[in-house]
Amino acid sequence: MTLVPSHIETLKPYVPGKPIEEVQRELGLEEVVKLASNENPLGPSPLGLEAARRAVEEVHLYPDGASYYLKGRLAEFLGVEPAEIVIGNGSNEIIDYLIRTFLTPEDEAIVSPGSFIVYQLGCQAHGVPMKKVPLKERTFDLEAIAAAVSPRTKMIFVANPNNPTGTWVERRAFEAFLDAVPERVLIVWDEAYFEYVEEPEYPNALAYRARHPGLIVTRTFSKIYGLAGLRCGYAVLSAQLADYVDRVREPFNVNSVAQAAARAALDDTEHVARSRQVNAEGLAHLGRALPELGVRVTPSVANFVLADFDRPGTEIFEALLREGVIVRPMAGYGFPQSARITVGTPEMNARLIEALGRVLRR
Ligand SMILES: *Cc1c(COP(=O)(O)O)cnc(C)c1O
16 A cells, blocks of 8 residues: 655655754763764854743744744845745745645756755655756856756755855855846745855845746755754745745744844844854864874865765764764765765864864774
8 A cells, every 4th residue: 555655755855954862862972072963053032042041931922923023124135025035944845845836746956966965855855856967076056057047947045155065155156046047947046145145246146036037045043043943944936936835834933032033133144243253263273183193075165064074974973973973874965975964163163173183083
């Protein structure tokens, strides 16, 4: 008897970074450093945390289903209309909503293996066929993607910067891509790490919405704002598209604590600036120290690096776990000899480098 359709039968669940408590419990370790999920090593935005504490007092009430105040503040912050914003329980949820709202099994989405796996999982979960366009030198190949568009293509997924490679596409390539992709095709442009990037030629996709009406930009409070555990992300898209997504959205998808914290975190320019600074220094540190250990690193503009070893990434992952350092093996993303390492505080980075030195000398 088949209980589920074949696309569900063959679906592999998302494997998250290993939680700190799990490693402590399983290995009997006390001091564990997690550099596995690109979380902010400085912790949550203090302003966000303060707002969250106040909001907890009111959790007997349902949240504002329309996220009115968060949308209003975001609209002001981003220079868009509130009607052009959708708030989600993490941007992961928004990706799922976009697929559910706009795609059917008769359509086709373009994804790139070696990018965020959630795009593929979401499409498969909804029975949406995918065309797969490989990365080129670990970066999105926008020319090949544009050339792969067929009459069935309805949605394209791109992460800029890309996770797990940390690479990015420049303004000129982005502009050419927007012009090459037909207007009827929706482009989901994922900027989860937008706030970390300091490259002058890195495009802010929000500035290009008039150039392609189907451009959908997603961002999150999980990374630089340090609110991953509260689950809050957003998309900026045309009011018409937003209205369709809103019909699919669950009535109370974003909890009241997350709404309050996210709104306050937007004003926390100090925390954001400090996070960006600590990350830039950490990226430089890892960029020097990892190659000294014989580890190859893909140049990254995000808050993590993809590190290549001369043995399976899972071996490195397991050995580092026993040293009390959690990283992320990347075989599932098509990088069997790699691990993704989140940039930590100077102390966490030093701990990683020491532990990795011991592991590699064995
Ligand atoms: C971390 C990440 C997200 C954010 O996910 P949330 O659901 O908002 O926590 C989205 N896209 C990419 C590429 C990411 O790496």
